[in-house]
Amino acid sequence: MDIEIIIDRADLQIAIEKFFLEKLKNNLISIGIKVVPKDENKKITLVSDSSWIKLCINDSFILNHFSTKSEDYKLFVYELENFLAIVLKDLDKALEYAPSFSSFSVIYNFDQYELSFPFNFLSKKYVLPFEDSLKLVLSLLSNQNEFLIKSIKGVFDEGDNKRIFRFDKNEWNIINPLNIMSSKLNDDYRKNKDFRIKKPHILINRDNIFKYFVLDTNWVLVFDKLETLMIKPNDVSIYSNIAEKKLRASLLFYKKTILPRHKTYYGGFPSEEIQKEYFDYFELIIEAIIFSYTSLEAFANICIPDNHEYIIEKDGIKTIYSKEAIERKFSLREKFKNILKDILYTPDVAKTKWWNSFIELEDIRNEIIHSKSSKSEDRYSKLLQKKIFKIIEVNKIIIEYYGQFILENKKYLLNEFPYEFGYDDVHPGLMSNKNYEKSYKISHNINM
Structure with a gap:
């Protein structure tokens, strides 16, 4: 049998035979119907498929009909689309009351797992998501989707070996109940x-x-x-928020006093009162620079696991650095380029769009911390450049950049990641x- 239609109500069988199977009686795709009443004692799970009609597809259907796009398959899809138009016509009303409601789903058994693709969404063409589900199944059959196989095996199991997918943004994604x-x-x-x-x-x-x-x-x-x-508190949040506050405050002065000068070219000889505002601005922008950089230092350190060791071999001698030693001995630039690269499996960060801005932030921060009177005039001039604001804000870009690699490669570090930077999830313990x-x-x- 290529396809088995499983329903939980006997009265549905008449409708399926009349509006669907009757039109496929000369089709070579073999289809059967099975009535399986709902199990009232079934274990309650967080994620489930409660569809009335389940289209259970077998390997023969995928390999002999879908993959070859046989004429029988084309007719099947045509009649399925007409049938779904009837079955799903009132889905919008049902979804208002129960967003997870589904009257139809595709089922496929992969190894010991039951994969379920419920149609609990609105669409103008249901054939497209139907065929997308078959494409995923075909990729499993041809062993060409290692990521999906890993996801199927890695998802939290509620005790029934079932894996539910959700159609979102025009693609099927597996749902992890734990998430x-x-x-x-x-x-x-x-x-x-x-x-x-x-x-x-x-x-x-x-x-x-x-x-x-x-x-x-x-x-x-x-x-x-x-x-x-x-x-x-989260150190990264504290330091970044200080930088943000000081940046906003300094921007008020900049917009009022500095930006107009680019249009009218006056203000080259500010009064003592205006000079006082300049000094207030310098205090604010210096604080913003220091705490923007400090937020990155704190962030880099929380990304280093407690048991992590960094090994450097030179002239046949191995030097092993613990987390504490790494925090103390390596510059932030080295941590980004080498330490975090090993931990989070990032590409060469020196080739990212934010790297040059980070170097500028680090340089001006170092000039402030290690002030030299001989370079004082140049240093304060830099504080008045337009680009200083974007340089300071690079800390947010960098933190969000690393968030993706933490999500993909070191999920447990999400628990150290600050809120409001795009990765607010918590990785739970079991x-x-x-x-x-x-x-x-x-x-x-x-x-x-």
Whole structure:
């Protein structure tokens, strides 16, 4: 059999036979119908496919008809499109009440996994997503999609070996229940909290995704015989926000006093009152530069795992640097070019669009920190250049750049990544049911 249509209601069989199968009676694609009543005792899962009609496709259909685009396949697709127009005509109304609702889905069994492609979306042409699902299946059959195979095997399993896909932005993507749950928990946690906090610890029961812990990342600050328990701030957020505030404040003066001079060419001899505003500007822009750079230093350091070692071999002698030694001995430029390249598998960052701006930021920051009176006039002149603002803002570009590589190659570092830089997700930890129950009792002061 090429295709088996599985339905959960016997009355649907009449409609399918009348509006679909009857028109394919001379077609060489073999199609069967099977009624499987819904299992009322089925385990509740976070992600599921509750479609009324499931089109279970077999290898023979993919290899003999879809891949060759046989005439039988073309007729099948034509009649399927007409059938879907009937089945999905009221989908928009259903989606208003239940966004995950689906009346139709494509099913394919791959190894021990059941892949499900539910049509819970609105489209003018449902044949396109249908054929896209078949293309994915064909890529699996021909062993030409290692990334998809890895994703299928790596997705959190809710205990049924089912993998649900979602059609989004004109392509099918596998849904990871763990990502959905951790994202919801993270969003709930963040409500009414400052964006500068460190991300929480999210621990989820691997045997039941609906059991979890969301824990603050707290510390106790001790000073002047006082103790203060509070959520840890994220250093990158703190320093970057200081830079942002100072940048905005300095921009007010720049727009009012400096930019008009490029049009009228006056102001070369500012009054003492205006000079005072210049000095205020210098203070603000210097703070913005220093803290923009400091935010990058803090960011580079949180990207280095605690157990990471960096090895340099010279003249037959190996020198091993621990995380602490790397933080202390290597410049930020070296960390970006070499250390983080090894950790996050980035390409040569010296070839990125932001590299030259970063070098300018580093140079002017060093000139400020290691001030030389002989270069003072040149240094302050640089602070008044138009491009100084873009140079300062490069810290945001760099942090967001590395976010993609963290997401792809070192997901656990997302927990150190600051909020509001495009990668707000938290990578949850998993615990066994036994450890969860033990932790639950301890946290709720229940006798063991």
